[in-house]
Amino acid sequence: MKFIERFADLLCHDNVLDWRNQIFKLAHGFGYEQTMLAILPHPNLPREAEYAFQHSNYSTDWHEKYNAQKLGHVDPTVTHCANKSIPLIWSPEIFSTRKQKEMYEEACGYGIRSGVTLPIHGARSELGMVCFVSDAKPGRHFHRQAIHSLPDFSCFRDFIFESSLKFIKCSGNTIKNIQLTRRELECLKWGATGINSWEIGYLLNCTEATVNFHFKNIRRKFNTTSRQQAIVRAIKLGLIHPD
Secondary structure: OOOHHHHHHHHHOOOHHHHHHHHHHHHHHOOOOEEEEEEEOOOOOOOOHHHOEEEEOOOHHHHHHHHHOOHHHOOHHHHHHHHOOOOEEEOHHHOOOHHHHHHHHHHHOOOOOEEEEEEEEOOOOOEEEEEEEEOOOOOHHHHHHHHHHHHHHHHHHHHHHHHHHHHHHHHHHOOOOOOOOHHHHHHHHHHOOOOOHHHHHHHHOOOHHHHHHHHHHHHHHHOOOOHHHHHHHHHHOOOOOOO
């Protein structure tokens, strides 16, 4: 495998931005203009983008649209990776439902026309995917090229996942010594179930404003910008355990 030495270099990176840029560069060497990596570090996390360790060079507009419209629940590549371990060479045919076809047609406008998706299933129940994407016209020629590259892609995927673990771990280690109050832990626990501030307040016998105040303090302590990010970090640190 002629690329293996360059794949192994991913293990040497200590800066996450340098690391991901090297991934994008290597993928471009295979002829794929765009790459997306998403890993859920805990098996009990909801399969939502905000809970994932995620890096891509997709268009910002497409990335925001995909997340806002929760297209991960529509995307057949996500379903494939959640249930299978084999690579998926995709083309328009796999987008079979009306919503999937609409998603694919819109994605083509962002250069996402054909690609190869490889599932990630880690030893600690991590779940994820790596997508190598091209604006090339789908068809026999693309399929033959993708088939030819699958051994290298599989090796690439393994090095990407292995080298990502220190960055996923690092995001939790930096806040291990942070102390949360009993009430803050209760808010996090109930927040992880997906209920809103009013519902949490009802269960804890306090006002919605009080719950929001606690989450504001939690975000400050965890140095996060959203409630979901704080919940993810709490789960990764073992502070709460979602059912």
